[in-house]
Amino acid sequence: MEEKEKKIMVSDVKVGVPDIVMDMAKVAVEKADVGILEKLVEMRRQLKDEWAKERFFEALSAFQAELKPVKKTKAVKNKDGTIRYHYATFDDIVSAIQPLLEKYGLSYHFKTSFDAKSVTVDCIVTHREGHSETTSFKAPIEFSGRMLPIQEWGSALTYSKRYSLSLALGLATEEDTDMVVEEHPVEKLPEKPPEQTFIRQEQKPKIIKPVIEIEKDEEQRLSPEASSAYAEQIIKHLATYKNIFQLRNGWKKHYEEWKAKLQPEDFAEVVRFKDDLKVKLTEDAEYGDKDDDR
Template identity: 40%
Template sequence: MARGADGEMLERLIGFHERSQALEARKAFEKALAAAKAKIPVIVKNRQAMVGRQPYRHEDLAEIVRTITPILARNGLSYRFRSQTTGALVTVVCVISHRDGHSEENSLSASPDESGEKNSIQAIGSALTYLQRMTLKAALGLAASDDDDGQAAGSSALISRQQARELLDLIEEIGADKNALLQFFQIKGVTDLPAARFRQALTMLNSRRSN
């Protein structure tokens, strides 16, 4: 009986120690992430693309990486991607890790980008790059400069019910990850989206349509 009791006590102590370590690692992760985000500047939109006949500007993955990597490293943070293709969807998972062991991740899925004259491999590659960019931004809560919406950025008005329904219908139509969109804009629900960001959200979703 004594040996059994000792073994049970040892297991409890080990479990308590592991939970304590995990808690401390999570606290260190959150502290490091907050410190890094405070130092990361607004990302410059250095590329222009077209959605139909409408031009829009965005920051490419290389610009994001160039900006954030040194800052993350100074705070003991790193990132990596996992990806897979299931049926007609490409999925990317972005994992943010801290040197003390805690990590968090988010994922986003989309169809291969068949716009232009891309072959099947290029279509998947284009979708992967887009999803890596979006999941990394969502994981870190990054903001990008937005010349088009700059004048309206100070407005506190929210989108209308009709605009919210338009976004929800589009999310369902293209199979987008609604939670990733909410994370990107740092809102709890689609109806909480500022009116000044509606065009940006619509453009982001429309850019994932397969032509």
């Protein structure tokens, strides 16, 4: 009975004030009961908000189901002219999503705020029925000296807009296959022979057993809660990389470990952050090269 009444009221909101609320309002007017009228107004507002929220997530779900991965059209080249990888620019993302946003009654806008060393962008996605959701992203300003200060701010702002919009809409980009490029091979030093440690027979069970247990634990995938927390730590760690070479080497070093430990959805989130960070660091390097040329 309760479920039936809810369905009737929510569907009525779509075309106007629910009949039940109107009937109660007539009684309240006849009795001149202001208290009941105030409660009815609040009830109507809550019903309208509930209905608008349902329509928002229905539209967002349909939008995500129909949208294909955004293609990466921007090429980043090596010094010899060969293509290192491609990435999706902010314009690529907007061009891909705009038709479907209009189709499903969705829109977005940004609000920005600045402090001494960072920029924060709020991406607000709104449905035509009035409900909206906000996703925030904060990017630090490094002031590396390779770009003018205004370029540092512009790069961080573009990066924050791209990433906050992608998070808000749940966007995915087509994965590039040439992330690892050996540009600066590191000369390997001769390996030091392992030190010989003599262990008495009675000590072996106490020393070897904990090592075996640790290795076994490392082979197991983390629980969803632990995986989510670990993914946040990884993203914070990746954000400390200051250039594309640090990112490439760090990713190559930890890729297998992170993929084995994280839940698939958490690993996908880390990959998305890595891709966007790679674009930002590449843009920073390109801006720096242009300044050097001048």
